Amino acid sequence: MKLTMTVLQFLEDTGNLSRFTARYFAIGFRKPFETRELFRQCYNIGYKSFTLVSLTSLIIGLVLTMQLRPSLVKYGVESRLPIMVGIAIIREIGPVVAALIFAGKIASSIGAELGSMKVTEQIDAMEVSGTNPFKYLVATRVLACTIMLPILIVMADAIALVGAFIGINIQGVTSLRLFFSEIFNSLELTDILPSYIKTYFFGFVIGIVGAYKGYNAVKGTRGVGNAANSAVVLASVLIFIIDLLAVQITEILGLN
Amino acid sequence: MENSLTGSINLTEGRKAVIIIENLSKQFGNHKVLVNLNLTVFEEENVVILGKSGCGKSVLIKCIIGLIKPQRGHIFVTGTDITSIKYDKMDQMRTKIGFLFQSNAIYDSMTVRENLEFPLRRNRVNISQDQINKLVCEALENVGLLHTIDMMPSELSGGMLKRIALARIIILKPKIILYDEPTSGLDPVTAAEIENLILELKKKYHTTSIIISHDMNCVKKTADRVILLLDGSCYAAGTYADFQNSNDINIKQFFQ
Numbered sequence: 001m002k003l004t005m006t007v008l009q010f011l012e013d014t015g016n017l018s019r020f021t022a023r024y025f026a027i028g029f030r031k032p033f034e035t036r037e038l039f040r041q042c043y044n045i046g047y048k049s050f051t052l053v054s055l056t057s058l059i060i061g062l063v064l065t066m067q068l069r070p071s072l073v074k075y076g077v078e079s080r081l082p083i084m085v086g087i088a089i090i091r092e093i094g095p096v097v098a099a100l101i102f103a104g105k106i107a108s109s110i111g112a113e114l115g116s117m118k119v120t121e122q123i124d125a126m127e128v129s130g131t132n133p134f135k136y137l138v139a140t141r142v143l144a145c146t147i148m149l150p151i152l153i154v155m156a157d158a159i160a161l162v163g164a165f166i167g168i169n170i171q172g173v174t175s176l177r178l179f180f181s182e183i184f185n186s187l188e189l190t191d192i193l194p195s196y197i198k199t200y201f202f203g204f205v206i207g208i209v210g211a212y213k214g215y216n217a218v219k220g221t222r223g224v225g226n227a228a229n230s231a232v233v234l235a236s237v238l239i240f241i242i243d244l245l246a247v248q249i250t251e252i253l254g255l256n
Numbered sequence: 257m258e259n260s261l262t263g264s265i266n267l268t269e270g271r272k273a274v275i276i277i278e279n280l281s282k283q284f285g286n287h288k289v290l291v292n293l294n295l296t297v298f299e300e301e302n303v304v305i306l307g308k309s310g311c312g313k314s315v316l317i318k319c320i321i322g323l324i325k326p327q328r329g330h331i332f333v334t335g336t337d338i339t340s341i342k343y344d345k346m347d348q349m350r351t352k353i354g355f356l357f358q359s360n361a362i363y364d365s366m367t368v369r370e371n372l373e374f375p376l377r378r379n380r381v382n383i384s385q386d387q388i389n390k391l392v393c394e395a396l397e398n399v400g401l402l403h404t405i406d407m408m409p410s411e412l413s414g415g416m417l418k419r420i421a422l423a424r425i426i427i428l429k430p431k432i433i434l435y436d437e438p439t440s441g442l443d444p445v446t447a448a449e450i451e452n453l454i455l456e457l458k459k460k461y462h463t464t465s466i467i468i469s470h471d472m473n474c475v476k477k478t479a480d481r482v483i484l485l486l487d488g489s490c491y492a493a494g495t496y497a498d499f500q501n502s503n504d505i506n507i508k509q510f511f512q
């Protein structure tokens with residue numbers, strides 16, 4: 001009984017989210033563009049998450065290297081460590097970890113911000129002062145997330161690789177140049193491109209879920225908290241689902 | 257069904273109707289909120305709407321500004337039927353109507369100045385920064401809060417926020433102002449200040465107003481005409497004195 005309720009709720013949520021997404025594509029790109037607000041949001045979103053994403057990426061790079069080393073030593077392929085780590089980071093770990101951190105930070109803040117604007121009637125106030133709140137608040141934030149997350153993830157990958165470099169240097173020595181040239185010589189476009197493309201979807205989903213949950217927040221003190229909380233949960237789940245789809249699609253297209 | 261208490265106010269004589277509401281009906285799901293409501297508001301008149309909480313007072317004035325779409329009926333604002341006009345036309349109409357939200361709906365991420373600039377920039381293309389500054393200062397002076405111009409909303413009291421919200425409305429010099437419970441939640445002294453402001457604004461800008469209130473002091477002071485909303489339509493209309501002297505059980509409740 002409880003399970004059916006949960007499933008029904010999830011389906012209803014998905015349906016409403018699809019409608020919200022359709023609305024984004026229908027009116028988000030109509031003129032006049034809210035360019036000023038878009039730049040402000042890009043700056044805000046990038047600035048807010050940069051430190052956290054960098055820190056976590058550095059640590060992940062470092063830890064991953066240290067965890068992988070014993071196995072590689074056992075099979076006598078320790079020299080392949082930089083390539084292994086590089087591929088793991090660029091294809092999977094870097095984008096997913098950064099996206100999850102970004103979801104925790106940004107989906108919740110968009111959910112809470114729009115949620116509190118909704119319950120205190122600020123969104124209605126915008127509407128009556130001749131501004132389309134969907135374009136001004138939702139479209140700008142979703143686009144800002146879609147633009148900023150890929151940029152953040154490229155930086156996060158680079159920082160994670162630096163973390164890996166540090167991890168390698170804890171035992172044994174290699175020069176930074178050697179380390180990077182080893183990685184980049186073995187990387188192919190098919191390692192980079194699919195995982196780069198999926199970061200746009202991650203960014204979009206984080207923005208749209210945060211905005212959807214905030215925009216539909218219910219009145220009361222718990223409404224805003226719930227909006228922020230459920231935005232993070234739904235965005236994180238969707239990130240994994242996109243990740244799963246992305247790997248299937250690249251497989252089918254023979255890009256692996 | 258409207259039950260005119262006395263003949264003491266002649267409504268129609270030589271006055272121009274600014275808002276005409278005809279057979280307005282609105283329901284949410286199966287919950288009928290407004291049922292065949294008729295109401296006419298004349299030029300430079302303060303109409304107070306009285307009614308139990310949850311009876312649909314806010315829904316009524318949100319229909320007038322187009323935030324809620326009624327299922328049936330017409331609302332003519334200065335001759336235009338706002339239930340059947342397009343989005344951009346509605347935006348033009350809205351510059352003539354000010355709406356004071358019960359929760360004030362001050363944008364809490366902006367300073368007082370930015371709050372007041374927002375409707376100006378949105379509705380007057382080609383307005384210069386000098387003109388904006390002048391209008392912002394003038395509006396704040398009108399509510400006696402010029403010194404708060406660079407403060408954040410979080411630094412201001414409830415009464416001050418109400419006055420800022422009023423300033424943000426009068427900056428566009430609307431012909432009509434809709435007040436949603438302007439004095440609820442304020443102490444009697446502050447409430448009296450807001451009531452005085454409502455009267456001053458009417459004198460200065462010759463506005464037509466609809467004021468929602470349960471506060472009998474506010475009703476007494478501001479009302480040219482009082483309407484009692486009951487079961488989704490106008491139950492009674494008259495002056496404050498008419499209401500005070502009435503023996504109708506539904507009216508007497510409000511004077512206890």
Ligand SMILES: Nc1ncnc2c1ncn2[C@@H]1O[C@H](COP(=O)(O)OP(=O)(O)O)[C@@H](O)[C@H]1O
Nearest residue numbers: 284287289307308309310311312313314315316
């Ligand atoms: N957006 C909405 N969705 C569903 N029900 C609503 C909505 N807005 C108002 N209502 C219902 O309409 C009724 C009247 O609400 P409202 O006009 O806010 O009351 P009040 O007279 O206190 O201002 C309430 O019962 C409320 O639950």
Ligand SMILES: [Mg+2]
Nearest residue numbers: 313314358436
């Ligand atoms: Mg109300």
